[in-house]
Structures are given as structure tokens and as C-alpha cells.
Amino acid sequence: MSAAHVSSDDIRDQFSKAMSAMYQQEVPQYSALLSLVASVNEEVLAASPALRETLSVHNELARLDVERHGAIRVGTAEELALLRRMFAVMGMHPVGYYDLAPAGVPVHSTAFRPVDDAALSRNPFRVFTSLLRLELIDDPELREQAREILEARRIVTPQAVALIERFEQQGGLNAEQAAQFVDQALETFRWHEQATVDLATYQRLQQEHRLIADVVCFKGPHINHLTPRTLDIDDVQRRMPQVGIDPKAIIEGPPRRRCPILLRQTSFKALEEPISFADDARGRHTARFGEIEQRGIALTHAGRALYDRLLSEAKSAAAADNEAHQAHLAAVFEAFPDDETTLRREGLAFFHYHAVPGAHVAGPVDEGDVERLVEQGALTVTPMIYEDFLPVSAAGIFQSNLGDKGHDGYAREANQQQFEQALGVPVADEVALYAKRQQASLEQALAQLTG
Numbered sequence: 001m002s003a004a005h006v007s008s009d010d011i012r013d014q015f016s017k018a019m020s021a022m023y024q025q026e027v028p029q030y031s032a033l034l035s036l037v038a039s040v041n042e043e044v045l046a047a048s049p050a051l052r053e054t055l056s057v058h059n060e061l062a063r064l065d066v067e068r069h070g071a072i073r074v075g076t077a078e079e080l081a082l083l084r085r086m087f088a089v090m091g092m093h094p095v096g097y098y099d100l101a102p103a104g105v106p107v108h109s110t111a112f113r114p115v116d117d118a119a120l121s122r123n124p125f126r127v128f129t130s131l132l133r134l135e136l137i138d139d140p141e142l143r144e145q146a147r148e149i150l151e152a153r154r155i156v157t158p159q160a161v162a163l164i165e166r167f168e169q170q171g172g173l174n175a176e177q178a179a180q181f182v183d184q185a186l187e188t189f190r191w192h193e194q195a196t197v198d199l200a201t202y203q204r205l206q207q208e209h210r211l212i213a214d215v216v217c218f219k220g221p222h223i224n225h226l227t228p229r230t231l232d233i234d235d236v237q238r239r240m241p242q243v244g245i246d247p248k249a250i251i252e253g254p255p256r257r258r259c260p261i262l263l264r265q266t267s268f269k270a271l272e273e274p275i276s277f278a279d280d281a282r283g284r285h286t287a288r289f290g291e292i293e294q295r296g297i298a299l300t301h302a303g304r305a306l307y308d309r310l311l312s313e314a315k316s317a318a319a320a321d322n323e324a325h326q327a328h329l330a331a332v333f334e335a336f337p338d339d340e341t342t343l344r345r346e347g348l349a350f351f352h353y354h355a356v357p358g359a360h361v362a363g364p365v366d367e368g369d370v371e372r373l374v375e376q377g378a379l380t381v382t383p384m385i386y387e388d389f390l391p392v393s394a395a396g397i398f399q400s401n402l403g404d405k406g407h408d409g410y411a412r413e414a415n416q417q418q419f420e421q422a423l424g425v426p427v428a429d430e431v432a433l434y435a436k437r438q439q440a441s442l443e444q445a446l447a448q449l450t451g
């Protein structure tokens with residue numbers, strides 16, 4: 001990157017802000033959700049100076065108000081591959097593979113997100129991106145029709161394509177090009193109230209699966225939700241109805257804990273919006289919603305296996321409402337250690353290590369000395385935040401927006417290889433990324449202590 005180039009982190013920051021402004025304008029209820037989240041966050045901070053202090057030490061206060069993620073759904077391999085190149089301009093790379101077919105949603109997905117410490121701390125904006133699995137449409141004629149409709153559309157403007165190519169050739173964009181890129185990239189995610197198909201086609205696709213109609217019948221992959229970060233998701237869930245927002249029934253993910261783990265999410269139900277069809281018929285489409293998230297510590301393979309086991313244990317007794325669900329979850333999750341030291345010593349979660357400024361130890365030290373150095377106060381440890389998604393939670397979010405008429409699970413196998421072929425590159429392994437960052441922080445901290 002030359003000095004004249006804007007950093008990808010800055011482009012992502014500009015883009016996420018532009019996307020938020022566009023979505024607030026398109027979906028006023030989302031603005032209402034943002035205000036509620038802002039009040040709850042302020043109240044939490046006012047009530048807990050200690051939390052404010054921790055957040056400010058970890059440089060978290062400034063980015064509390066930036067959206068944490070959005071989601072889109074695309075129809076073809078070519079679209080997915082082109083968006084991969086678009087997101088790369090913003091320093092967002094495909095991490096993780098999520099198979100939603102078992103939950104009756106005919107897509108598989110990845111998250112485009114920043115990967116290194118500096119980029120994540122600058123702006124962690126990520127986009128959960130799903131690829132429709134057309135092969136799951138049983139009716140061959142409908143499948144072919146959907147394919148043709150998708151092949152005829154262009155979801156990225158020619159100007160954006162040119163700027164992506166510019167970026168790839170030059171290794172960066174200058175300020176003017178970056179601003180143009182943000183403007184043009186935004187066009188891909190805009191809502192179109194005019195469907196590209198006639199009413200009958202829409203209905204046939206809708207009948208096959210509501211999600212298929214949503215992906216196939218429009219000019220592009222409209223952003224279907226954005227998600228701010230809250231400091232108290234239980235409070236936001238409780239208060240949504242008070243501001244006229246209809247929340248989904250339960251908060252997805254782990255229960256409330258002293259040491260929050262992974263990711264908790266809830267959303268408001270998708271709005272019914274007026275649309276018109278190519279034959280001038282009028283109708284309504286339900287796709288767009290708002291979501292909130294609260295993130296906790298990233299788990300190792302062992303921690304994740306324990307989480308998955310407890311979650312499925314808890315699921316076998318599905319609860320009637322959120323309060324009952326949370327109480328039941330909390331009881332089952334008593335088996336999950338809930339203090340940082342145990343999580344670390346048992347290798348259940350990932351941490352950042354820091355050398356205490358001014359501390360010095362006579363070397364050599366290695367990883368076997370970590371416990372002793374922490375006890376001596378030479379090393380400090382902070383939780384590494386989970387940056388990814390959870391397939392069971394994602395399925396719950398999808399399903400809450402698909403109405404009563406859910407779909408049985410598709411029996412077809414997950415097909416990461418097919419997804420990666422469409423994407424054009426393998427997805428990164430999220431657990432390996434956390435492990436690498438933890439290791440790097442430890443090596444750096446030990447080097448500082450003995451340096």
C-alpha cells in the first residue's frame with residue numbers, strides 16, 4: 001500500500017457508517033432499536049463505573065456505537081465470488097463455514113470480517129453472507145427458472161467492479177476512489193421495492209421456501225438486518241415492546257453469565273413491506289429486520305464442545321417463553337466454569353496476554369511459566385472477544401423471520417467444499433485464528449518481560 005492509499009480499515013469504517021445511515025432511513029424501526037440500545041448502554045455504564053473503566057482501558061468505549069454486523073443472501077457462485085473481492089477492499093475476509101440446511105434453511109454461509117487485532121479494534125464490522133443452495137429446490141423446472149433469473153442480474157455496479165479491479169491492481173485506493181467505492185458498494189445492498197419477477201413467479205418461489213423468493217426475486221442482495229452491540233441484551237429484550245418493537249420469542253445463544261461467552265442475540269420480527277411486481281401487481285414482502293448482539297469470550301475447541309453439548313442438552317426441554325428458557329439454560333450451564341481463571345487454566349477460552357509495564361523477569365521463560373508470571377503480577381490476561389457466529393443461533397434468527405410455516409430440515413449433507421469452490425478460496429478456520437492471536441500476544445508479552 002502506498003502512502004496515498006486509504007487503509008482498508010478506514011474504508012470498512014466509512015462503509016459500515018454509510019450502510020447504517022441507509023438502513024436507518026430504509027427501516028425506521030431500526031432507528032428506534034438503535035435509540036433503545038443507546039439508552040440501555042448509557043444506563044449500564046452509569047450504573048457500573050467499573051465496567052466503564054474496563055471498557056475504556058480496552059479501548060472499547062469509542063466503538064461501542066458502531067454496528068457489529070449485517071447480513072445478506074446471494075444466489076450464485078459468481079455473486080459470492082464477486083462480493084468476496086468487494087469485501088476484501090474493506091479488509092473483510094471469509095471466516096468460518098455455517099450450514100443452515102439441517103435447520104430447514106436452504107443456504108450455507110460464511111462471515112466476511114476483519115481478522116487481525118488492529119483491524120478488529122479499529123472497526124469489527126462483519127457481514128454474515130449466505131449462498132442459496134439452488135440444488136435443494138426439488139422441482140427441476142422451478143430450479144432452472146430460479147437459476148436463469150439469477151444469472152440475468154448484476155448485483156454490483158460497473159463502477160464498483162472497476163474500483164475493485166483498481167484495488168487489486170494497485171494494492172489500494174486513494175481517498176477519492178475510496179469514497180466512490182463506498183458509494184457504489186452501497187448500491188449492492190439497497191432495498192428495491194420493485195421485484196424483478198411477476199407475481200405468479202414470486203408466489204411459486206415463495207411456496208418452495210420464503211427465503212428463495214427473497215434471494216431470487218429482487219435486483220440485489222438487500223441488507224436484511226444490521227446489528228448494534230448492547231451491554232445488556234436481557235434489558236433490551238424486555239423493553240422492546242415498550243417502544244413498539246415486536247421481539248422474537250427468545251434470546252439465542254448462551255445464558256447471561258458473569259463471564260459472558262460467545263454471542264447472545266435477539267431480533268425484532270421482519271417487517272411486512274409493500275412491493276410491486278414486474279406485471280404491476282402489488283404485494284407485500286417480509287425480509288428486513290433489526291437485531292442486537294452481546295459478545296463474550298471466544299472458546300477453544302474444548303470450550304466449544306462443552307457449549308454445544310450443554311446447548312443441545314438444554315434444547316431437549318424447549319421452554320415456553322424467554323424467561324423460562326433463560327432460567328433453564330442458566331441451570332444447565334452451571335456445568336460451564338464461570339470465572340476467567342478456570343476458563344483459562346482448563347483451556348476452555350482464549351485470552352490476550354500483556355506484560356505489565358515496567359515488570360521484568362530474569363529469562364529464559366517459556367509457556368510453562370505463565371501461571372507463575374500471572375500470579376506474580378508480571379503478566380495480565382484479558383478475554384479475547386468472540387468475533388464469529390453460531391449456527392444454532394443463526395438458524396433461530398432465520399426461522400423467526402420465516403413465519404409459522406417453517407420447513408423441515410434438508411437431509412442433504414453440509415458441503416463446505418462446494419461453498420469454497422463457489423467462493424473461490426477456502427474459508428479461514430475461526431478457532432485457528434483465535435489460537436494464533438493468543439499465541440502471538442503471549443510470545444510478545446514474554447519477550448517484553450525478558451527483554
Ligand code: OOG
Pocket residue numbers: 070071072073128130224265291389390393394395397398
Ligand atoms: C442471517 C441470519 C443469521 C446471525 O446473526 O446469526 C444472522 C440472515 O437472516 O440472512 O444474522
Ligand code: NI
Pocket residue numbers: 069070071128225227291397
Ligand atoms: Ni445477524
